[in-house]
Amino acid sequence: MFDKDKPYNDLPLLPPTAEIESKAILRKAISANRALTTMASCCKQLPNESIFYSTLFLKEAKESSEIENIVTTNDDLYQAFAASQQIVNPNTREVLHYVDALWNGMSSIKETGVLTTRSFVKIVNTIKENDEGIRQNPGVRIGNKGTKEIIYTPPEGKNTILQKLKNLEEYINTKDGTDPLIKMAVIHYQFEAVHPFSDGNGRTGRIINILYLVLNDLLEHPMLFLSKYIIDNKTEYYIRLREVTENNKWEEWILYMLNGIEETSFYMQKKIIDIVNLMDETKQKVKTNNSKIYSKDLIEVIFKQPYCKRKSLEDAGIAKRLTATKYLDELEKMGILKSIKVGKEKLYINIEFYKLLKE
Numbered sequence: 001m002f003d004k005d006k007p008y009n010d011l012p013l014l015p016p017t018a019e020i021e022s023k024a025i026l027r028k029a030i031s032a033n034r035a036l037t038t039m040a041s042c043c044k045q046l047p048n049e050s051i052f053y054s055t056l057f058l059k060e061a062k063e064s065s066e067i068e069n070i071v072t073t074n075d076d077l078y079q080a081f082a083a084s085q086q087i088v089n090p091n092t093r094e095v096l097h098y099v100d101a102l103w104n105g106m107s108s109i110k111e112t113g114v115l116t117t118r119s120f121v122k123i124v125n126t127i128k129e130n131d132e133g134i135r136q137n138p139g140v141r142i143g144n145k146g147t148k149e150i151i152y153t154p155p156e157g158k159n160t161i162l163q164k165l166k167n168l169e170e171y172i173n174t175k176d177g178t179d180p181l182i183k184m185a186v187i188h189y190q191f192e193a194v195h196p197f198s199d200g201n202g203r204t205g206r207i208i209n210i211l212y213l214v215l216n217d218l219l220e221h222p223m224l225f226l227s228k229y230i231i232d233n234k235t236e237y238y239i240r241l242r243e244v245t246e247n248n249k250w251e252e253w254i255l256y257m258l259n260g261i262e263e264t265s266f267y268m269q270k271k272i273i274d275i276v277n278l279m280d281e282t283k284q285k286v287k288t289n290n291s292k293i294y295s296k297d298l299i300e301v302i303f304k305q306p307y308c309k310r311k312s313l314e315d316a317g318i319a320k321r322l323t324a325t326k327y328l329d330e331l332e333k334m335g336i337l338k339s340i341k342v343g344k345e346k347l348y349i350n351i352e353f354y355k356l357l358k359e
Contacts, residue, residue, distance in 0.1 A: 002246060007138075007156035011164060011193055014171040018250045020182055025251060028258040029179045035265035036181070036218060042269045043223055045276050047300065055305045056271075059357060060225035061098035064206050065091070067230055079307055079342050094127065098203055101126035105211045106222060114173045115211060117165045120191075123207050124200040134158055134165075135198050142195070151242060154195035164194045172212065180216040184209055185257035189244050206230075223268060229260040274356055279303055282336055282352075289334050293327050302337065306354040307347045 002008060101123045108119050121133050135158070142152040155161055168190050171183070191205045210222040230237050233256075240256045243249040279299060286294045301316050302308050313324035328348050331337040337348040 004150055004152055007153050008193070008245070009155045009157070009160050011155055011190075013164070013167045014186065014190055015176070015178075016186060016248075016250055018248050020186060020250050020254060021178065022251050025182060025254050025258070026179075028255055028262075029181050032181050032258040032262040032265070033179070033218075035262040035269075036213075036224065039224070039265040039269045039272075040219055042272050043221065046272065047276075047279065047296070055357065056223065056225070057099045057102060058095075058305070060227055061095045061102075063225070063227035063231055064203050065095045065098060067227060067234070068200075068202050079347065094129070097127050097129055098207075101204075102207050102210065102222060105207055106214065109211055109215050113215070114169075115208065115215060116169050116173075117162065117196075119211075120165070120196065120204055120208065124197045124204045127200045127203055132198060134161055134196055137198070140195065140198070152193075152245065154193065161194060161196050164190075165196055168194065180213070180218055181258060181261055182254055184212050184261075185254040186250075187212060188257065189241060189253060192241060193245060224261065224264055225268070226257075226260050226264055228267065229264050233260070271356075271359075275303070275353070278352055278356060285334060285336065286331070290330055293330055298327065302331065302348075302350050303353055306350050306357060308337075308350070309345060309347050 001010070104126055105119060105123050108122065109115060112119075117134075125131055125133065138156050140154055140156070141150050142154065143150045155164055168187065171190070172187055188205055188209055191208060192201060195201050197204065206225075206227060209226060210219075210224060213219045213224060214222055236256060240249075240253040244253045282302075283294070283296075283299050286299070295318060297316055297318050298313070301312050301318065304312070308328075310321065310324045310328060313319050313327060314321060318324065319327055328337060328339070332339055332348065336350065336352075338351055339346055339348050341347075
């Protein structure tokens, strides 16, 4: 029996005994899958899909970390990613590690074709920049930050936690005919309920969501990020998790997650279209104002992330030092870029691209 004040070592194993494919869930799964497929197709409109990964991953890393009160600003994050100087702000450094963890996870599933406890540990250790691994110390309690009330005590004891994770592994990697989007919702609840790490569980769980969709060929690239949806619906997120634990209300939780997939797919689709349109407008502006400096590679470099620098052009083979600086200064004269000093470096911010990413 669940008792919020005692370790939930009796957390039921997967699959759930409750109905997880009700008519309402299956209807919502159809519309969520349709939206996800449309978004994935929209990604192919990008002239070079990889040029947006660093930027969109940073946006997700910032928002996912924000849920756990690891807060940094857009400026600190984007400047830290672009500049060569040492990153002093520990929150900014931790957010950047989230991007590393996502890439590490992608590499792992490409090599092994599975998601395992080892994968989870590698993800959290990358985020936290340590080698702590599975939680061993007793006394972990999850409480309401406002009232300080204890609302959940996760399973305790390394062997118990490993047993729960082994069951989760089997559920993740077994093809049982359940719609993968429905399974993703179940997986996310179970991982959060096991709460296997001292810190970083939420961020690790959200990376697992993305990797699971890639693993099941629903996404070619990790381009669906639910953190914004969770932030916008944070109270409901915790209520739905809690109702599964206390009252076995799986339907409401799964519908919440499916709705998140659908809304996020629409949001990402619009974001991608807006970026492609802005790239086209920028290309035409450069051609009109100074066609001599225009190249497809130049446009892609200044859209790879909001901040770029002379070395960005040099590394891309677009121009050598003096010419690269001239190109960037010309783009600043056109009102496309704006130069700023960060430490000893001169960075150039893509003004409209930066605004678009903040929306």
